Amino acid sequence: MNRWRAVGRLASGLLLGVLIAMPFGCSSRDEMREEDLPAAVQEANRALAAAEAALKAANIEISFENVSELDSLREVLPDPDELAKPETQDNLEVAITEFYNVFDAMEVSLDPLELMALERNVPASPAQLKDLGLSTSDQALVHLYLGYLYALDAVSRLQQAGEDLFQIAYPRDLVSGKVYEFQLLVDIQGMSPDEVIALFGPEQRQAVLDAVALLTGGKINVGGLTPDLDPTVFRRSAIYHVAQAVLLANEISPQLKNALDDLDTTVNEQLAAEILREVESWGFTLEALPAELLNIVQ
Amino acid sequence: MRSSASRCAGVLAVLAVFVIGPVGASGDAKAPTLLNRGIRAMGMGEAYEAVANDSSAFEYNPAGIAHFRRFSLDLFMQGRATRDLAEEAAEFEDLTRDIDALVGKAEGDPANVLTTPEAQVIVDRLERIRAENLKGVAHVPVASVVLPLPDVAGIRLVGGASVSNQVLVGARMERAGLRWGSPVLDVLDDDIVLQAAADILTVRAAVAGEMDLPDLPLIDRARCGLSYRIISRRYMNDRFAIIDMLDPEAFRAEHFDTSMLDDGSIDSFADALDFLEGNTTKETGFGIDAGFQVDHTDYLTTALVLRNLASKLGDEKFPATRTIAVAGRPLQFLKMDNALLDVLVAASLSNGAGDDFLVDFRNRTIADKLHLGAEATLFPRSPFRVTGRIGNNQGFLTAGATVRLAVLEVGVAYYGDLEADWLSGNVRFVF
Numbered sequence: 254m255n256r257w258r259a260v261g262r263l264a265s266g267l268l269l270g271v272l273i274a275m276p277f278g279c280s281s282r283d284e285m286r287e288e289d290l291p292a293a294v295q296e297a298n299r300a301l302a303a304a305e306a307a308l309k310a311a312n313i314e315i316s317f318e319n320v321s322e323l324d325s326l327r328e329v330l331p332d333p334d335e336l337a338k339p340e341t342q343d344n345l346e347v348a349i350t351e352f353y354n355v356f357d358a359m360e361v362s363l364d365p366l367e368l369m370a371l372e373r374n375v376p377a378s379p380a381q382l383k384d385l386g387l388s389t390s391d392q393a394l395v396h397l398y399l400g401y402l403y404a405l406d407a408v409s410r411l412q413q414a415g416e417d418l419f420q421i422a423y424p425r426d427l428v429s430g431k432v433y434e435f436q437l438l439v440d441i442q443g444m445s446p447d448e449v450i451a452l453f454g455p456e457q458r459q460a461v462l463d464a465v466a467l468l469t470g471g472k473i474n475v476g477g478l479t480p481d482l483d484p485t486v487f488r489r490s491a492i493y494h495v496a497q498a499v500l501l502a503n504e505i506s507p508q509l510k511n512a513l514d515d516l517d518t519t520v521n522e523q524l525a526a527e528i529l530r531e532v533e534s535w536g537f538t539l540e541a542l543p544a545e546l547l548n549i550v551q
Numbered sequence: 552m553r554s555s556a557s558r559c560a561g562v563l564a565v566l567a568v569f570v571i572g573p574v575g576a577s578g579d580a581k582a583p584t585l586l587n588r589g590i591r592a593m594g595m596g597e598a599y600e601a602v603a604n605d606s607s608a609f610e611y612n613p614a615g616i617a618h619f620r621r622f623s624l625d626l627f628m629q630g631r632a633t634r635d636l637a638e639e640a641a642e643f644e645d646l647t648r649d650i651d652a653l654v655g656k657a658e659g660d661p662a663n664v665l666t667t668p669e670a671q672v673i674v675d676r677l678e679r680i681r682a683e684n685l686k687g688v689a690h691v692p693v694a695s696v697v698l699p700l701p702d703v704a705g706i707r708l709v710g711g712a713s714v715s716n717q718v719l720v721g722a723r724m725e726r727a728g729l730r731w732g733s734p735v736l737d738v739l740d741d742d743i744v745l746q747a748a749a750d751i752l753t754v755r756a757a758v759a760g761e762m763d764l765p766d767l768p769l770i771d772r773a774r775c776g777l778s779y780r781i782i783s784r785r786y787m788n789d790r791f792a793i794i795d796m797l798d799p800e801a802f803r804a805e806h807f808d809t810s811m812l813d814d815g816s817i818d819s820f821a822d823a824l825d826f827l828e829g830n831t832t833k834e835t836g837f838g839i840d841a842g843f844q845v846d847h848t849d850y851l852t853t854a855l856v857l858r859n860l861a862s863k864l865g866d867e868k869f870p871a872t873r874t875i876a877v878a879g880r881p882l883q884f885l886k887m888d889n890a891l892l893d894v895l896v897a898a899s900l901s902n903g904a905g906d907d908f909l910v911d912f913r914n915r916t917i918a919d920k921l922h923l924g925a926e927a928t929l930f931p932r933s934p935f936r937v938t939g940r941i942g943n944n945q946g947f948l949t950a951g952a953t954v955r956l957a958v959l960e961v962g963v964a965y966y967g968d969l970e971a972d973w974l975s976g977n978v979r980f981v982f
Contacts, residue, residue: 297729298729298730301730301731305732355729388794389794390728390739390740390794391728391729394729394731505794506797506801507798
């Protein structure tokens with residue numbers, strides 16, 4: 254009898270232990286995992302990661318955490334010589350493509366183009382599409398990155414094409430307020446605009462046209478050339494994206510909007526307008542520009 | 552006697568058929584319906600339907616109140632907090648210091664505030680909190696009375712009532728938006744989900760009957776019970792993104808109604824009550840539970856509970872659950888019953904989460920529906936008793952202990968469920 258009791262005790266203990274231990278680890282608390290996210294969000298996150306990786310590959314380390322830096326682009330713009338490397342420009346364009354893929358995945362509509370230089374290149378506006386719900390802050394950040402990347406791409410093109418004729422560089426005079434200095438490397442004193450523009454080869458003219466289109470969406474005329482930008486990469490302009498970021502920031506907080514207003518002003522006045530003034534003085538004709546920018550230039 | 556036994560068996564059979572079939576009162580309550588979880592049940596992994604023989608029977612199985620042989624009054628206070636909340640609370644002083652430092656930076660240089668070391672500390676903290684569930688529940692105080700009623704047709708009847716109120720406050724972060732590489736950018740549009748509910752008054756009434764069934768095979772005794780509860784409560788569920796707080800004025804206007812406050816701030820208890828009334832939704836409801844316990848021998852009990860057989864809360868129904876349960880006393884089975892140690896083991900299987908509050912959680916596996924528990928009591932027949940418990944609630948560890956000295960009982964429990972790990976404690980007076 255004692256033996257049976259011992260067996261019973263052992264069996265009961267084993268059974269109890271097995272019962273208690275058996276289900277551990279069989280349940281898990283609800284946690285949103287990547288594979289649980291809607292396919293659109295997964296695709297948007299993939300595109301964002303790819304864009305950030307391309308930025309890193311291009312050695313462009315910027316975070317828009319520090320809003321105050323944005324009122325002085327000089328603080329966050331890389332060295333034009335670095336940007337002029339073809340692989341850097343390739344990475345910039347990969348990043349731009351991927352940021353647009355974020356918008357596409359989340360079906361974020363962009364306003365129809367009012368301007369002009371890129372119009373023929375841009376596919377049908379996705380404005381009819383319904384926004385899936387990319388948050389205001391995410392939209393603002395993607396617009397900010399796109400505006401920034403468009404500006405860098407413009408600088409990259411100018412620097413690559415400039416050769417001995419022109420260059421874009423950090424300003425020698427830091428109190429000038431300029432973010433970059435865009436200047437000719439040859440003495441044009443006493444030359445007429447027609448003579449100056451004759452110094453520009455086809456690639457240099459194209460680079461100036463493309464840079465203006467990227468920065469402003471505007472069009473300048475020289476010898477009937479038109480911007481030559483890949484429509485699968487570029488859809489708007491730096492000014493457009495920064496302005497969109499400002500609009501969205503205003504929905505979040507007036508303080509944030511004020512900080513981004515400074516960036517908007519910097520891009521308009523110290524980068525785009527500066528370049529436009531120079532190229533106009535070199536004989537390029539300003540054909541179509543956003544009204545605000547035209548006022549600044551004039 | 553024979554006809555009573557047949558009657559009872561017939562009732563059980565009808566109810567068993569009902570349980571096997573679909574339960575009509577299924578619901579999808581998005582707002583919490585507050586369940587009073589007992590310390591003992593929590594320690595035993597909520598495998599309590601076949602065990603219920605104390606005032607927790609009002610919640611777990613109304614048939615259990617038929618165990619009472621005499622008038623009983625039970626008063627208790629209980630608190631429960633997620634382990635995450637307890638850990639965060641332990642570092643609360645650090646958090647307030649960090650927030651003060653950040654506010655100081657924000658006042659001096661608002662544009663730069665996100666890149667300061669102080670902000671990084673807060674972001675790190677938020678990242679940690681994102682994986683946490685901060686929630687606390689307090690029951691203050693709960694009273695129940697049970698008294699024997701006259702026997703009817705050989706059935707020993709017991710009636711009881713309990714009154715309770717309960718306050719729940721919780722907050723958790725839900726990751727939202729794009730997954731930015733920068734923690735600061737990533738956390739900006741994360742959602743904060745605020746949840747607050749107060750059972751202003753929950754009244755339960757229950758009646759149960761017990762009858763000996765010596766003529767039925769494999770059944771010594773059966774108990775059945777029915778309980779009805781009325782709930783009056785206020786609740787608030789709110790959700791907002793962290794970035795919404797960058798504009799405090801707009802944030803306050805959108806998420807909180809302060810129009811009832813004279814100067815826009817809460818300066819008194821009356822203001823606090825006005826604020827609560829203006830910012831919460833009131834709803835009332837009821838629920839009906841039915842339960843059965845069958846003693847097959849002196850060491851084996853099975854149970855069946857239909858929770859929320861009929862129900863309503865505001866415009867919704869409580870989620871209905873069906874639970875089958877078993878409890879056994881191995882020492883009695885082994886004929887080793889003694890005054891030094893008593894051991895109880897229990898298991899239950901529930902078709903829902905077995906818990907009103909967890910209706911929105913996934914129940915994917917059999918383990919999600921399973922509750923297992925064991926309890927060992929030292930000096931089970933003396934006024935001084937020490938009890939330890941261990942269990943497995945839906946795949947999560949539970950444990951607990953109580954010390955009872957005459958009418959006073961103090962208990963603690965560690966309890967895991969599909970939502971979180973909880974720490975709980977109570978003080979109880981049983982007369």
